[in-house]
Amino acid sequence: MQGTMKAIVKTTAAPGAELRTVPIPSVGPRDVLIKVKATSICGTDLHIYNWDQWSQSRVNPPRVMGHEFSGDIVEVGRDVVDLSPGDFVSAESHAVCGTCYQCRTGQGHVCRSYSILGVDHDGCFAEYVAVPAASVWRNDPATPPDVASIQDPLGNAIHTALSGEIIGRTVLVSGSGVIGLCAIAVAKAVGASTIFATDVNDYRLGLARKLGADVPLKAGRDDVLAEVMKRTDGLGVDVVLEMSGAAPALKTSLTALRNGGRISLLGVPSRPVEVDLANDIIFKGITVQGITGRRIWDTWYTMRALLASGRLDIAPVITHRFKLDEFQKGYALMQSGSCGKVVLFP
Ligand SMILES: [Zn+2]
Ligand SMILES: [Zn+2]
Numbered sequence: 001m002q003g004t005m006k007a008i009v010k011t012t013a014a015p016g017a018e019l020r021t022v023p024i025p026s027v028g029p030r031d032v033l034i035k036v037k038a039t040s041i042c043g044t045d046l047h048i049y050n051w052d053q054w055s056q057s058r059v060n061p062p063r064v065m066g067h068e069f070s071g072d073i074v075e076v077g078r079d080v081v082d083l084s085p086g087d088f089v090s091a092e093s094h095a096v097c098g099t100c101y102q103c104r105t106g107q108g109h110v111c112r113s114y115s116i117l118g119v120d121h122d123g124c125f126a127e128y129v130a131v132p133a134a135s136v137w138r139n140d141p142a143t144p145p146d147v148a149s150i151q152d153p154l155g156n157a158i159h160t161a162l163s164g165e166i167i168g169r170t171v172l173v174s175g176s177g178v179i180g181l182c183a184i185a186v187a188k189a190v191g192a193s194t195i196f197a198t199d200v201n202d203y204r205l206g207l208a209r210k211l212g213a214d215v216p217l218k219a220g221r222d223d224v225l226a227e228v229m230k231r232t233d234g235l236g237v238d239v240v241l242e243m244s245g246a247a248p249a250l251k252t253s254l255t256a257l258r259n260g261g262r263i264s265l266l267g268v269p270s271r272p273v274e275v276d277l278a279n280d281i282i283f284k285g286i287t288v289q290g291i292t293g294r295r296i297w298d299t300w301y302t303m304r305a306l307l308a309s310g311r312l313d314i315a316p317v318i319t320h321r322f323k324l325d326e327f328q329k330g331y332a333l334m335q336s337g338s339c340g341k342v343v344l345f346p
Contacts, residue, residue: 001033001075006346007064007126008327015051017065019325025122025130032083032133033075034091037145039124039324040068040343042153043177046334048119059119066125067093067117070139070148080133088143090151091135092300093117094293098134108296109159125324127346137300140308146318146343150178151303153341154314155294156266157182158303160241162190163289164262170237172196172228174253175244175267176208176216178341181317183241188212189312192239194231198224198249203338210316219249228256237261245269254280264289317341 001024009020027033045065048055073087083089096103096111103111117123117131139148156179161171171192173180176199187195188211197213199205205216215231217224228237236258242250245267254275257263263286275281281288294300306312319340322330330342 001027001128005127006324007122008066008324010048010059010061010063010065012061013051013056015049017049017327017331019327022064022126024128027075027077027130029077029079030133031077031130032073032080032089032136033128033130034069034071034089034124035074035128036069036071036124036126036346038070038149038343038345039066040146040149040318040341041066041327041330041334042068043334044116044119045125046331049331063118064122064124064126064129065118066123066129067119068149068152069124069129070143070145070151071124071129073136074128077133083133083136083138088139088141088148089136090139090148091117091131091137092294092296093135093152094296095132095135096296109293109299125327125344127324137297140304143307144315146321147307147315149343150182150314150317150341151300152294153179154182154186155299155303156291157186158306159294159299160243160264160266160291161186162302163264163291164239164287166239167191168193169239170194170196170232171239171241172198172237172253172256173208173213174198174240174242174249175246176201176204176213177243178317179266180241180243181207181211181340182314183243184208184213185211185312185314185317186306187241189306189309196224196228196231196237198244198252201337204340207316207319207340211314219252224252225256232258240264241266243267247273250275254286257284257286259284260286262287262289264291266291318343321345
């Protein structure tokens, strides 16, 4: 498709981003062009906006930002056979290589050379986005566009929560950012028992309760450990879903986990963290899991089924909606932390 479009572009190697008019991306033989209906701001986009150390080492401006979206296909490449114009789709933001050991053995989520939409190539904070057909996920047409745009973080949450037993188990969700909030909703939907949720932000603890947390606890104010022990007969929780990446939260989580329990780690610490391996892991006989991305495509099928079941309602995670042009308002909210998901509409 010829022409130009509006896009949010990381124009220079410095903090900030600009609304620009740029050419509509061209479509390679195995790509599809999608007209974006809704696109949501992720923590990754905030890192790039702020131009932190990680962004400086990874992103080459100018770059159209954004990787979470839903929209309609408007054009398909010459070699694309199973997708058509009009299909309502989203995309797995990690474009995996398909040929490495991991990709060839069903572990594409830990592909050795994947690239990320809006990070390594132009993203979806725009009116149109081109993505490889192999990364496209066909949505249920009944899913609202804003909800369909947040399947990346929802998929993270599903992958984390369902990486072990959870039905009838007590669960501590450590950190109630967007992925933590989604994890609360997932744990509730699949039948966890008492769900504890922590955060440092009152607004997010309010959302945690809305999404199904039985015991929201403010880290730094409430005695998280004492509350967990009181409500689990001194046993500790069966499962911890660590979403914060904060060292003190990790320490509390490991102490609050019962002997033989499971901790799944998705939150990324910004520097190495000290852990008491002997007392907190080995002698307790716990299982520690590193979680990254979404299982391709297992997590997406599970997600579709959970959304279609009607038991999983993640709409309350979305707290703010803006036009694409108003993206600065979205970033400011994200910086403040007093929001759930912020969705932009081109
Ligand atoms: Zn994301
Ligand atoms: Zn690979």
